[in-house]
Amino acid sequence: MELQIKQVISWMEKTNEKIQSNKEYLTSLDQAIGDGDHGLNMARGFQEVVNKLSSSNYTYVSDVLKDVSMTLLSKVGGASGPLYGTAFLKMSTALKGIETVDYPQFKKAVVEAVNGVKERGKANKGEKTMIDVWEPIVDFLQKQDNLEAKELESTAEKAMEATQDLKATKGRAAYLKERSIGHLDPGSVSSYYIFAALSEVLEEGA
């Protein structure tokens, strides 16, 4: 795989499309076990990301990711704002000064991103948060020497679906304890869109 500036921008555009068309769905998921703002938060944030990227010029992938991070941090709010902001900031730092990102570099960037999210959210796998999608993705990447776009998507999807059976111990859904079981975690669904969008971009590039 190879990621260049135009693919990263396209990654964000596709993510935005998915989030905009699933805004109500994400909100309804968050209404069930949270406070119903996740779709609105993400739609506001990624729209701004796309606006920002289309009005700027970039030399390095890391600069694109830095703008993604800063925009999400200042526009999303809630729990997901600082978490996604941290994830993209860590990726940006890991890829600093690189024009074309190769697979090992990308792997490292995602590992850094997940570690950043875990640190910021003081959460681990199994607590019914977006980490339950990001960590399985890391495990998957670690096992591959070459990225299969389709498998990336299906790994994210399976991980997202598996959050249904988890009991939340972090985030707002934790207040519901057992009652959180049986619902998908909204942040895991939005994370799935991010990886599904990436998978589409990689497939186009291949």
Next chain:
Amino acid sequence: MKKIVNDPELVVEEMLQGFVAAHPNDVKQLPNTTVIARKDAPVSNKVGLVSDGGSGHEPAHAGYVGEGMLDAAVAGEVFTSPTPDQVFEAIKAVDSGQGVFLVIKNYTGDVMNFEMAKEMAEAEGIRVQQVVVNDDVAVEDSSFTTGRRGIAGTVFVHKIAGAKAAQGGSLEEVKAVADKVVANVRSIGMALTPCTVPAAGKPSFVLEDKEMELGIGIHGEPGIERKAITTADQLATELTQKVLDDMNLSSGDEVAVMINGLGATPEMELYIVNRKVSEILSDKGFKVYETFVGNYMTSLEMAGCSVTLLKVDQELKDLLEVQSKALAFRR
């Protein structure tokens, strides 16, 4: 959805504009932010106090800006904690060199956004301390989970920490007294009807005609128990008992009481609740030092109330008495 709005996406901005238009001599909106600050901020030689939260809790939080309480309030989108850059702007605007104290309610988002703002401020050499309010006894307090939520008890933290700062207390002293309030304040809420976030357009949950939800938060998130509606006295008894179970009061102790409306409940009903709460407290031998009844920390148009008890000693009583010019807490 039936609401007095122009555009659901603009409710926060338009509310803030209306707020400043109503109180032009008391507050200002920091340019290009959702921060409402005291007109005279930064107040020299005083620790600055900043509180935040999603919008939809009016009069919280901007209503508590004023001499004797907050120096600035940061408004997030409806029920969404504000972003770190906004909080950072508020911190810079109220710092007079004495440091800034942040009052945070215990929600994952609020805590993380504030932590990031604090890191930004500290990088610029501003001293920042904070307290995390977690008065809601409906939620289990466990170090393995997110822990209890912050609800109406936060108003007492604003009042008392604000008074301490107004008296010239240092950042450490303000922190100490805020910690003391948090250690001694407990609340629980209940709802009769849900509320609708303007941009979402539909209520966050449904309650049947004869149902109520106990242990409700202030963001339209579900509570802990749904059951058939009871009389005001039965309800007041249940809420008061849940709060007392979590406090360690002995006969003769003094408490401040807050019967808080969640937005759509008439004061009449709040007073009916208070009638029973005060009766229970006196039957148990506790003294009510002062009672506050009204809409202090709301959840849009939700019908319901919360009961807050704060165990007070001489220091807390003295600080409660200090003058406040905050728009929603004048004394």
